[in-house]
Amino acid sequence: FADCHIGGWREEKLKNLGVRAFREAVDICIKENVGFVLISGDLFNTALPSIDILKEVAFILRKLKVKNIGVYVVPGSHDFSPSGKTMLDVLESSGLIVNVMKFEDGKLRFFQDKTGVKITGILGRRGGLEKLDYLELNRDELEREEGFKIFMFHSLLNELKPKEFEKIEGESLFSLPKNFKYYAGGHPHFVFNKFIDNYGLVTYPGPLFPNNFGELEKLGYGGFYIVDDKLNLRFVDLKFHDVLSFLVSVNGKSVFDVEREIGNLVFDVENKIVTLRIEGVLEKGKPSDIDFKKIENLFYDNGAFVVLRNTSKLTSKVFEELKVEGGSIDEIELNVINGHKTDFVDYEKVVEILMRTFDKEKGEGEKVSDFENRLVKEIIEVLKLKEAWNEIK
Numbered sequence: 001f002a003d004c005h006i007g008g009w010r011e012e013k014l015k016n017l018g019v020r021a022f023r024e025a026v027d028i029c030i031k032e033n034v035g036f037v038l039i040s041g042d043l044f045n046t047a048l049p050s051i052d053i054l055k056e057v058a059f060i061l062r063k064l065k066v067k068n069i070g071v072y073v074v075p076g077s078h079d080f081s082p083s084g085k086t087m088l089d090v091l092e093s094s095g096l097i098v099n100v101m102k103f104e105d106g107k108l109r110f111f112q113d114k115t116g117v118k119i120t121g122i123l124g125r126r127g128g129l130e131k132l133d134y135l136e137l138n139r140d141e142l143e144r145e146e147g148f149k150i151f152m153f154h155s156l157l158n159e160l161k162p163k164e165f166e167k168i169e170g171e172s173l174f175s176l177p178k179n180f181k182y183y184a185g186g187h188p189h190f191v192f193n194k195f196i197d198n199y200g201l202v203t204y205p206g207p208l209f210p211n212n213f214g215e216l217e218k219l220g221y222g223g224f225y226i227v228d229d230k231l232n233l234r235f236v237d238l239k240f241h242d243v244l245s246f247l248v249s250v251n252g253k254s255v256f257d258v259e260r261e262i263g264n265l266v267f268d269v270e271n272k273i274v275t276l277r278i279e280g281v282l283e284k285g286k287p288s289d290i291d292f293k294k295i296e297n298l299f300y301d302n303g304a305f306v307v308l309r310n311t312s313k314l315t316s317k318v319f320e321e322l323k324v325e326g327g328s329i330d331e332i333e334l335n336v337i338n339g340h341k342t343d344f345v346d347y348e349k350v351v352e353i354l355m356r357t358f359d360k361e362k363g364e365g366e367k368v369s370d371f372e373n374r375l376v377k378e379i380i381e382v383l384k385l386k387e388a389w390n391e392i393k
Contacts, residue, residue, distance in 0.1 A: 001025060001039045001224045002154075002186030003207040005078065007053040008045030013306045014273075019053070021209035021238045023060050025224050028236060030067055032226060035115040037064060039097070040186030041076025041124045041154030045211070047086045054087055061096040070113050071097045074121040076154045076186060100152060107138040110145060117148045124154025124187050134175040142177040148229065151180040156188045160202065165190075173199070182227060189215055193225070193233055201231050209238065213310050217245045217275055241305050244268075245275045250314060255285035262295050270303030279313035287314045353382050 004022055009015040029037055044053070064071055079086050091097045100111050101123045110118040120142070122133050142151075156170030165188060176183060176199065183202040191206040207215060209222040221239040246265050250258050262276065276295075296307045357378050363371070380386055 001037065001208050002184070002205050003042045003076070003189055003211065004039070004209070005042055005045040005207065005211040006057060007049045008211050011306060011308070017240055018209045018211075019056055020240065021222060022057065024238055025208060025236070026060050026063055029069065029226075030063060034069060034226065035117070036070040036072060036113045036119075038119070038150070038152055038184045039071065039073045040121075040152050040184045040205075041074055042078045042186060043073065043076070044087060045078055047078070047080050049087055054090070058091060058094065058096060061091065065096055068114070072100050072111065072113070072119045072121075072152065073097045074101050074152045074154055074186075075099065075123040077124045077126045080123075080125070101133075106136075107141060110149070117150060118145065119150045119152065121150075121152025121184075122154075128155070128169060128171065130155055131171060131175075134171065137175075137177060139177050143179045149180040150182045150184060151176060152184045152186075154186045157185070157202070160192065160194065160204075161188065162190060162192075173202075181231065189219075191223070191235065201227070201233065203227075203233070205235070213275060213277075213308055216243050216273060216308070217277070241271060241273045243273045243275065246277065248276065248278045249280045250278060250282050251280040252283045253280075254283055255289045258282070258290055259295060263298055266298045266302050269299055271305050274299050274304045274307045276307070276309040278309060278311050280315075282314075282316035284317075286316045287311060350382060354379065357382065 001022075004018070006018050006022055007015060009018060026037070043057070049057075061071060073088060073092075075086060075088055079088055088097065088099060092099050098111055100119050100121045102109055108120055108122075110120045112118050122130055122137070124130055125133075153171075153176065156165060156168060157173045157176075158170045159173040161168070161170060170188075173196070178198045179200075181200045183200060185202060185204045188204060189207045189211065190204060193201060193203040195201050203225055205223065205225045206219065207222045208224060210216045210219050220243040221237055223235055223237040226234045226236055246262075248258065248262055248265075253261070258278070262278075278290075292309060296309070299307045357375060360375065
């Protein structure tokens, strides 16, 4: 497995699917009677996942421990906090996993599984900083080691990256030690495998479950590899719901036109994940005028499992046609304010006060919660929303 990113989705249903993917992958491994499991980085989406997520993952990993199936891990770029703390340490202390990136006397060591396979690897760090770890490898000794060897890593390899990754800096293939049978990779979210001379079978299984909007559009589902001692490779997909992806261009259209066009897409959506990518320049109206809640309810009323939308490239002529002359920061801010001027009585004064309020910084020793409460109080007073706020509270 690689790039499980468990707990990564904010949307509850998709967060649960991430856990389900991990659970079902483990169940399949037990059913297939695998010798051991490799997790090549980013088991969790954050170094400090919630207690609920941690408990669920520990419960699932325990199934493998009961069956005497070893779980070998290298940490990924999401598994470590800046302080170096990680929940992987907790799982390892509990005997549920083995972190194979360990040095003895300055040398990367091997872990021998009950099957006789020898496993080692290098972690992935944010910003590709694992380059320093590769420079410290005792390469000759690793390459001379006898037996069936597996090297785990969590890096994009420059020589193997597809076109869409060409501008992303990775690690060189030649940084990896040679003469291993199998290279279990993670980090770039694409599915790939290739035999490479003087190395072995290099693989990327992709994410266990898509971890963002774009991956749902492109991949639809995730999966993992099962490989035998003859290096016969099989990809196991974990497909729970079909994904319907729609791209809607709003160019030259009104808000009414857009709502009607999206409404016409509502068919055969039962139990499916629906993604709506809406982009372009509205001819009439503003993006905020589009009733997305009504649109999403149309899909849900017709049985959609979950509806996601992406409007990062959606704008309107109201914003497109505003031109601001250069000048000092204060002059530019004033021009923007005047360009969006409304009939609101104290518009300029209110905007100016709000900008000053949002520009304030947390005081020395002030708690984050106290700072946030102070800002909210000032904003409520500026907008004269005290009565409404008290009713909400």
